Each structure stands twice: as structure tokens, then as C-alpha cells.
Amino acid sequence: MTTADGDLPAATQHLTENLARVEALSQRLVAALAQKRAPNPALEAPGQELFLKAGSALMKEWLEHPGKLMETQISYWGQALKHYAEAQAVLAKGKLAVPEDTGPKDRRFSNPLWDTNPYFNFVKQQYLISAKAIEASVAAIEGLEQVDRKRIDYFTRQIIDLMAPTNFLATNPDALERALATEGESLVRGMENLVADIEAHKGDLVITLADRDAFKVGVNIGTAKGGVVFRNHLFELIQFSPSTETVHQTPLVIFPPWINKFYILDLKPENSLIRWIVDQGFTLFVVAWKNPDASYAKIGMDDYVRDGYLTAIREIKAITGEEKLNAVGYCIAGTTLGLTLALMQKRGDKSINAATFFTTLTDFADQGEFTAFLQDDFVDGIEEQVAREGVLASYFMTRTFSYLRANDLIYQPAIRSYMMGEAPPAFDLLFWNGDGTNLPGKMAVEYLRGLCQRDEFAGKGFTVLGEKVKLSGVKVPLCAIACETDHIAPWRASFAGVAQMGAKDKTFILSQSGHIAGIVNPPGKDKYGHFTSPAPFTDADAWRTAAEFHKGSWWPRWAAWLAGRSGKRTAARELGDSAHPVLAPAPGTYVLERPEA
Structure with missing residues (x-):
């Protein structure tokens, strides 16, 4: 659609400009990713032995207790189908409404559309039903040693959290509303944030949790005399x-x-x-x-x-x-x-x-x-990594600690920065959290x-x-x-x-x-x-x-x-004495160092 004089409407013109910016950012993104360090597979996922143990235990459970696993699967089918039927029944009445939800609240789904819009509510409920079914299926596996049980539970939870609909643009109402309101500007700003983070860490993705320009150690943080x-x-x-x-x-x-x-x-x-x-x-x-x-x-x-x-x-x-x-x-x-x-x-x-x-x-x-x-697959990988680089880079430490609280330290910050296009907050604790250190290899x-x-x-x-x-x-x-x-x-x-x-x-x-x-x-x-x-x-x-x-x-x-x-x-x-003169004012010089690894 064009105006009478052949020009594009202002809104369409703005969108076209944003798409052009996305093209330029895409080229920067490819260049930034090309700098990524050689991956160490042992630090990217648990070893194959854990998968074999889980698979063997599941197969044993299937052969010895097929009814229990079928019961879990049928329960999942029943809940998913029941919710689908309820959603269909409500829509059949000609109202844009959703089935009554009496389940516990999840702060990831705080936008009212998750509870009022049939599409978003259906996506949310099906995700929660699936997550519960996966957890139940894993919990039903018997014959695992305690350490393997803890690890499988942990990595299962990581997969469930990763697949939350809030982590994807098409199923995140906050991000979609922001994109519409800004005519795509928020998505462009989000991509700029993403590219900047990858460039800053030479191909590795480390989410900036706090405004790095808001604080300076010794100036407005760490200022004790x-x-x-x-x-x-x-x-x-x-x-x-x-x-x-x-x-x-x-x-x-x-x-x-x-x-x-x-x-x-x-x-x-x-x-x-x-x-x-x-x-x-x-x-x-x-x-x-x-x-x-x-x-x-x-x-x-x-x-x-x-x-x-x-x-x-x-x-x-x-x-x-x-x-x-x-x-x-x-x-x-x-x-x-x-x-x-x-x-x-x-x-x-x-x-x-x-x-x-x-x-x-x-x-x-x-x-x-x-x-x-802390099992051999990961520790072996760390030993290999430090033999190659001399240090255990702060990147690996930060990533490990972040994944212990993935929703708070990875997914929610990524949504705000990359989908919503928001600048990181001026938060001193998160600034410190991002000011990591390397560890000597030995x-x-x-x-x-x-x-x-x-x-x-x-x-x-x-x-x-x-x-x-x-x-x-x-x-x-x-x-x-x-x-x-x-x-x-x-x-x-x-x-x-x-x-x-x-x-x-x-x-x-x-x-x-x-x-x-x-x-x-x-x-x-x-x-x-x-x-x-x-x-x-x-x-x-x-x-x-x-x-x-x-x-x-x-x-x-x-x-x-x-x-x-x-x-x-x-x-x-x-301060000090004649043999120990003051060499530098607090907080010193070592605390300011950010060596690369």
C-alpha cells in the first residue's frame, strides 16, 4: 500500500528501515560468531555414559514394569486432551475466553494474556502439562545410583526450562506487544544487544546482566577508604x-x-x-x-x-x-x-x-x-581445557553458576535484552556478578x-x-x-x-x-x-x-x-609502616584487572 504520491506510509517506512538494520546486524553477528573459541564438547554436555545409564534404566523399567510407564504416558495424554477439549468447549460458545485455571502461579507467566488469551493460555497450559509429565516419567525410572539420579534430574530440569514458551518470540506476549508498539524497533535493539554481547566475548554468548557503564570500581562502588x-x-x-x-x-x-x-x-x-x-x-x-x-x-x-x-x-x-x-x-x-x-x-x-x-x-x-x-566427564573436560589455555576462564565459571539459576540469570535477562530490546539495569550486585575472574589451571x-x-x-x-x-x-x-x-x-x-x-x-x-x-x-x-x-x-x-x-x-x-x-x-x-608504604589507594590495582583467556 502506498500514499497518493507513491510514498510508503510512515509506519511501513519505519519497518522497512528496521529490516535493513537487521540485515546489517546479521552480518556483524556472523563475523562475531566466527571468533568463538574452539569448543570443548566435554564442557558443553554430560558424557555419553550418563545417557547410556539413563537409557538402560528406562529400557529395564519398560521391560519389567511396562504398565507403570504406560500409566504415566496415558495420564499425560489424558491431561493434554482434556485441556484441549476444555479450550474448544469455551471457544465453541463464541466467547474469546479460556478454561478456568486453578493451578499455582508461575512468575514467568505474569502477563495477563497468559490467562485471558485463548492462544497464549493454551500454549502455557500445554507446556506445564508436558513439563509435569516429563518430570514424572524421569522420577519413575528406578535402578539409578544417587549421583546419576541427581544429574538426570538436573539436566531434565534444564531442558524443561529451556523449552518454556516465554523463551521464544512467537509465544512470548510481552515481546510481541513490545515489537508491535515499537514497529519492530525493540527487536532491532534486542539484536544490537545480542551482537554486542557476542562481540564483547569474542564469539561466546555471555548475557550482560548490568549496565557496565553505570559503575566504576573505586569511584561509585568499592569506595571504602x-x-x-x-x-x-x-x-x-x-x-x-x-x-x-x-x-x-x-x-x-x-x-x-x-x-x-x-x-x-x-x-x-x-x-x-x-x-x-x-x-x-x-x-x-x-x-x-x-x-x-x-x-x-x-x-x-x-x-x-x-x-x-x-x-x-x-x-x-x-x-x-x-x-x-x-x-x-x-x-x-x-x-x-x-x-x-x-x-x-x-x-x-x-x-x-x-x-x-x-x-x-x-x-x-x-x-x-x-x-x-563434579563428575569425571566434566572435570576431565576442565582438565583438558586448562591444559590448553593455562587457566579456567571466567566464562566457564560464570556459565556454570548461571545455569544453577537459569531462569533468573539466563532466560529472563535474555528475554529482556534480546526480545524486549531493553538496556541492562544499573544494578550493583549484577555488575559484580559479571566481573568474573579466571582460575589458575593447576x-x-x-x-x-x-x-x-x-x-x-x-x-x-x-x-x-x-x-x-x-x-x-x-x-x-x-x-x-x-x-x-x-x-x-x-x-x-x-x-x-x-x-x-x-x-x-x-x-x-x-x-x-x-x-x-x-x-x-x-x-x-x-x-x-x-x-x-x-x-x-x-x-x-x-x-x-x-x-x-x-x-x-x-x-x-x-x-x-x-x-x-x-x-x-x-x-x-x-596505614602501613615505614617498611610497608601505601602503594596505591584502595581498592588497589588487581581488582581492576580483566585479563582475557
């Missing part, structure tokens, strides 16, 4: 400026995980654990780990203990003039703190007065949601094989710097904080590790929420509470049954515990 007072090839040691006239005599050091960056503890002033600790009158040091490149391929757990933990402890003692300090380990850094403490116990080194573990696993008998990835394999797979620290012993150390060797007074819904370090598994530690003085605090929000939970907001219990360290569920709930953050409770083990008050300390 302090300075780097020591640096080696593995870490920078940051001492934070005091905010009180007097401080506790015993200094405190935090070892954050080197899987990501320390400023999760200093996102904004109002939720900064670092600032809060300083405000309580503690002399605080934080280790900022080097973000390794391929030259770090041979760096292993021994290096992190010797050149990281033991060196940091030595330098803090020299700077403060104190013979003892208190230490905190977060996640994998807590695991390694445990190894270090057990080694120090063997050596008769009493430099650590008390230790705190944040969401730490030291007993890996229960691998939790990581069970799917260290990654040692951690996965010796600690995660063979559970040596809780078993026969894990060798550190030539000494075999065990959990029972952790004997300093300790406080462990675990999180109730933590999917990375399940609280019961954390409890099991603490229970085996040799310390006589042990405190366990269970925070509400998960791996990050349960830790970064400042006082005052009272968003999440915490539990303490008088029960002994024998059974996690018995401990939880006897636990008392406390409203609000666990931070003040921990600070009181720490203060009782931090000596008298003394004059606040200046």
Missing part, C-alpha cells in the same frame, strides 16, 4: 582506614574467594560489610587476589596457602606489631583458610587467634547442586579433584606444602555463618564440616537467604533474620529444630563474638 600496603604476584593487601579513635588490639584479615572479587563486601556505603567492620573499631585488612592469565598455569593450592595466606598473615603481624590476628574466609577462601589453619596447627604456628567461615564447605560428601558438574584441577571429588580434607587428608592435613586439625576458636537457602554451599554441608573441626570453641549461625544476600545483610533493614541453637554439633536437623530465631542481621552478634577475642582497645593505627 584505605590503601595497598603490600603486593606480590598473587595478591594485594589492603588496609582500610580507621573510622574510630581507638581500635581492638587484634587485627582482622578477610580472605575473599578468588573465584570473584572482594568488593561484594563493599558495594555501597549502606550495605558495606567492610565499612561496618571498621566502624566497630577493628583494624581491617582485606586480600585482593590477582586475576590470573595463562602465565599462572602452574599456580596451585600450595601457592595460595604459602604466597597468599601465610604471607598475608606474616605481613599483617609486621605492620601491626601483633603476634596474633583473627581471620575470615569466604566460600572457597574459607575452605583454604581451613587448610591453612590445619597446616599451622601441625607446624605449631599460633598466629591465628580465632577464625570465621562465611558460607564455607570443607566436607564435600554432599556436593549439592554442583553434583551435575589450582582449579587440584581443588576439583582433591577437595570436591575425593573429599580428602574430610577424609584421608589433603596434602598442603608437603603436610597431610585434616579437618580435625582446625583447632582455633571459630564462628561459622551459613545461609539457609544457599545453593552453592548448602548449610547442612557447611555444618557437617564445622562439626568435624577439632576446635573446642565453636559457634554456628544460620542466616536467612542465600550465598550473597545472607552475608551482605546489614543491620537496620531487618530484611533477613538468623538462627542460633544450643544443640551440639552432632546432627544438622536436630540443631535446626532446637534453634532460636533472631530478627535482623547476624553482623552485631558476630561482632560481639569477635570483640571478645580481639583484646583491649588501643589507639587507631595509621
Whole structure:
């Protein structure tokens, strides 16, 4: 259709222009995908052995109990047909309506059209019926070992989530409404976002979760005052400026995980654990780990203990003039703190007065949601990958963690960015989540094989710097904080590790929420509470049954515990000393590094 003078209508003209932009973007997309690293099949899917086990178990079930499988299949047919008949009956009345839906709400289907439009409602209901049938069929398979059962359940769930109608343009009413309202502009912007993400990661698809231009570390995020007072090839040691006239005599050091960056503890002033600790009158040091490149391929757990933990402890003692300090380990850094403490116990080194573990696993008998990835097929693939590249690239770590919460960290962000054409939000936590780090090849394999797979620290012993150390060797007074819904370090598994530690003085605090929000939970907001219990360290569920709930953050409770083990008050300390001048202002230089792999 044209106007009287032969020109296209404005709407059609706009659509034509957008289609031309799509053509140009398609060429950029092809060029970007051509840069993709050589794929490692072992890191893209579970090994064939798992498929063979599942297939064999299904065939055995079919031969021995054909009626049970037929019952599941017939039930699915019946539900799908019943819903189809109900939809037809409603439409036959001449009304644009849908059958009554009394099922549970799913936030993926929040658009009203899923409940009012016959087409979208039919698609939604058939998907939910199919998902339920698939889950029931898999659950009915018998004869699988527990690990294989967990893995098959996990990958089944991944397929079900992937096939949700919200993930496809033709069956996503939000995306279609936006495309119509913008005359295709939203789809063009979405494709621009997609191409930009693939170009930024050299052919790999990594969804940008937060506006990368909204934050700058050291400027509007990670801004606590302090300075780097020591640096080696593995870490920078940051001492934070005091905010009180007097401080506790015993200094405190935090070892954050080197899987990501320390400023999760200093996102904004109002939720900064670092600032809060300083405000309580503690002399605080934080280790900022080097973000390794391929030259770090041979760096292993021994290096992190010797050149990281033991060196940091030595330098803090020299700077403060104190013979003892208190230490905190977060996640994998807590695991390694445990190894270090057990080694120090063997050596008769009493430099650590008390230790705190944040969401730490030291007993890996229960691998939790990581069970799917901690078997030989994937770990063999990781070993092959790091042998080729020298490091385990942050891309693989980010992807693994994201798939543990695929709807929240993959599909919903992809829908907003690529289908709706929205710019990523200015969200500090998601910005940090996307600021990943590489792992040295040797260290990654040692951690996965010796600690995660063979559970040596809780078993026969894990060798550190030539000494075999065990959990029972952790004997300093300790406080462990675990999180109730933590999917990375399940609280019961954390409890099991603490229970085996040799310390006589042990405190366990269970925070509400998960791996990050349960830790970064400042006082005052009272968003999440915490539990303490008088029960002994024998059974996690018995401990939880006897636990008392406390409203609000666990931070003040921990600070009181720490203060009782931090000596008298003394004059606040200046940064560094004559042998440790300030090398750079906080947050230092290592935290800013983003090496490619």
C-alpha cells in the first residue's frame, strides 16, 4: 500500500528501515560468531555414559514394569486432551475466553494474556502439562545410583526450562506487544544487544546482566577508604582506614574467594560489610587476589596457602606489631583458610587467634547442586581445557553458576535484552556478578579433584606444602555463618564440616537467604533474620529444630563474638609502616584487572 504520491506510509517506512538494520546486524553477528573459541564438547554436555545409564534404566523399567510407564504416558495424554477439549468447549460458545485455571502461579507467566488469551493460555497450559509429565516419567525410572539420579534430574530440569514458551518470540506476549508498539524497533535493539554481547566475548554468548557503564570500581562502588600496603604476584593487601579513635588490639584479615572479587563486601556505603567492620573499631585488612592469565598455569593450592595466606598473615603481624590476628574466609577462601589453619596447627604456628567461615564447605560428601558438574566427564573436560589455555576462564565459571539459576540469570535477562530490546539495569550486585575472574589451571584441577571429588580434607587428608592435613586439625576458636537457602554451599554441608573441626570453641549461625544476600545483610533493614541453637554439633536437623530465631542481621552478634577475642582497645593505627608504604589507594590495582583467556 502506498500514499497518493507513491510514498510508503510512515509506519511501513519505519519497518522497512528496521529490516535493513537487521540485515546489517546479521552480518556483524556472523563475523562475531566466527571468533568463538574452539569448543570443548566435554564442557558443553554430560558424557555419553550418563545417557547410556539413563537409557538402560528406562529400557529395564519398560521391560519389567511396562504398565507403570504406560500409566504415566496415558495420564499425560489424558491431561493434554482434556485441556484441549476444555479450550474448544469455551471457544465453541463464541466467547474469546479460556478454561478456568486453578493451578499455582508461575512468575514467568505474569502477563495477563497468559490467562485471558485463548492462544497464549493454551500454549502455557500445554507446556506445564508436558513439563509435569516429563518430570514424572524421569522420577519413575528406578535402578539409578544417587549421583546419576541427581544429574538426570538436573539436566531434565534444564531442558524443561529451556523449552518454556516465554523463551521464544512467537509465544512470548510481552515481546510481541513490545515489537508491535515499537514497529519492530525493540527487536532491532534486542539484536544490537545480542551482537554486542557476542562481540564483547569474542564469539561466546555471555548475557550482560548490568549496565557496565553505570559503575566504576573505586569511584561509585568499592569506595571504602584505605590503601595497598603490600603486593606480590598473587595478591594485594589492603588496609582500610580507621573510622574510630581507638581500635581492638587484634587485627582482622578477610580472605575473599578468588573465584570473584572482594568488593561484594563493599558495594555501597549502606550495605558495606567492610565499612561496618571498621566502624566497630577493628583494624581491617582485606586480600585482593590477582586475576590470573595463562602465565599462572602452574599456580596451585600450595601457592595460595604459602604466597597468599601465610604471607598475608606474616605481613599483617609486621605492620601491626601483633603476634596474633583473627581471620575470615569466604566460600572457597574459607575452605583454604581451613587448610591453612590445619597446616599451622601441625607446624605449631599460633598466629591465628580465632577464625570465621562465611558460607564455607570443607566436607564435600554432599556436593549439592554442583553434583551435575563434579563428575569425571566434566572435570576431565576442565582438565583438558586448562591444559590448553593455562587457566579456567571466567566464562566457564560464570556459565556454570548461571545455569544453577537459569531462569533468573539466563532466560529472563535474555528475554529482556534480546526480545524486549531493553538496556541492562544499573544494578550493583549484577555488575559484580559479571566481573568474573579466571582460575589458575593447576589450582582449579587440584581443588576439583582433591577437595570436591575425593573429599580428602574430610577424609584421608589433603596434602598442603608437603603436610597431610585434616579437618580435625582446625583447632582455633571459630564462628561459622551459613545461609539457609544457599545453593552453592548448602548449610547442612557447611555444618557437617564445622562439626568435624577439632576446635573446642565453636559457634554456628544460620542466616536467612542465600550465598550473597545472607552475608551482605546489614543491620537496620531487618530484611533477613538468623538462627542460633544450643544443640551440639552432632546432627544438622536436630540443631535446626532446637534453634532460636533472631530478627535482623547476624553482623552485631558476630561482632560481639569477635570483640571478645580481639583484646583491649588501643589507639587507631595509621596505614602501613615505614617498611610497608601505601602503594596505591584502595581498592588497589588487581581488582581492576580483566585479563582475557
